[in-house]
Amino acid sequence: MFRSLFLFILLTAWPFSAQATQGHVLGKGMVYQAATYIRHPQFGTHPSYYGCRPEQVVDINIGANSHDDEGMPLFAPEDGTVRIVHRNTNAWGHSLEWRNLAGTERLFLAHLKNIWAVGAVRAGQQIAEIGGTGGWKPHLHIESSRGWLELSGSIVAPPVNPYGNGMFFVSNGPAGSRSDQPREFFAVEPTEIEPHGPLELGGSGTAWP
Numbered sequence: 001m002f003r004s005l006f007l008f009i010l011l012t013a014w015p016f017s018a019q020a021t022q023g024h025v026l027g028k029g030m031v032y033q034a035a036t037y038i039r040h041p042q043f044g045t046h047p048s049y050y051g052c053r054p055e056q057v058v059d060i061n062i063g064a065n066s067h068d069d070e071g072m073p074l075f076a077p078e079d080g081t082v083r084i085v086h087r088n089t090n091a092w093g094h095s096l097e098w099r100n101l102a103g104t105e106r107l108f109l110a111h112l113k114n115i116w117a118v119g120a121v122r123a124g125q126q127i128a129e130i131g132g133t134g135g136w137k138p139h140l141h142i143e144s145s146r147g148w149l150e151l152s153g154s155i156v157a158p159p160v161n162p163y164g165n166g167m168f169f170v171s172n173g174p175a176g177s178r179s180d181q182p183r184e185f186f187a188v189e190p191t192e193i194e195p196h197g198p199l200e201l202g203g204s205g206t207a208w209p
Helices: 002-013 015-019
Strands: 031-035 058-061 073-075 080-087 094-100 106-115 119-121 126-130 140-144 167-170
Touching: 094 126
Parallel strands: none
Antiparallel strands: 031 058, 031 167, 058 140, 073 126, 080 094, 080 119, 094 106, 106 126, 106 140
């Protein structure tokens, strides 16, 4: 009983909760599934870019078939900056790091198909597309530098080693998304970024202004 009470107080009073983004990288109303894995017989334990515990690392799938996720747009959850971009041949594939303006949170997104924006971005601006780079079926690997991932104002605690693609959630969209009038996004060509030498994780990546 005391342990459960402690965990409840911890999750409700944890200082990063109020400072984490209230937006989402998926469009408003998007239904998705989240999962993670630990000591999985096929995949091992879910790796973390930030060194988070495996249960804090999230894989997101939207369609019933993984290939339905290919090319699904991803948006800046709040005003912020896409500062680090990796175009790798390792298991992360193409990936990026988004940072909020307050400097209190960074989000790492991996296995991307295309990266659409680098530098300052506004809430709701398309920054990437879901892909399967790194040798995986299309899905989104996402985690927060603050540990527990908070999207749409609630912590996404994915089930471990689920059957199928995991637990269902609903996106409230990027911060400031209006419920009465969906925001319009105009198709543009993805930003092509020329890497300055090999960009492998571990002292890797390029910092962009």
